[in-house]
Amino acid sequence: MARTDDEMLTIPQVIAEIGVPRATFYRWRQLRKGPKAIKLPNGAVRIRRSELDRWIASLEEAA
Structure with missing residues (x-):
């Protein structure tokens, strides 16, 4: 599967x-x-690749 900005990560x-941990x-x-995070109708939780990257970038800015 190709990695895209909208990849849904577990x-x-x-x-x-x-x-x-x-x-x-x-x-x-x-x-x-x-x-x-996004909660799917089946109860599973996913995080968009773009959101994870944005969150990590915000941590770098705050450091």
Whole structure:
């Protein structure tokens, strides 16, 4: 599958990419400090590639 800006990533994919423990990622979500997510009708959660990239860039700006 080709990678595009609108690629929908699973939480395990995001966790592997940013290198944080699963519990940390879920805590960030609870605190609304993580990347914006999309909840699909089947209950699955996805994060757009473009949103993850935007979120990472915002962390770099704040550092």
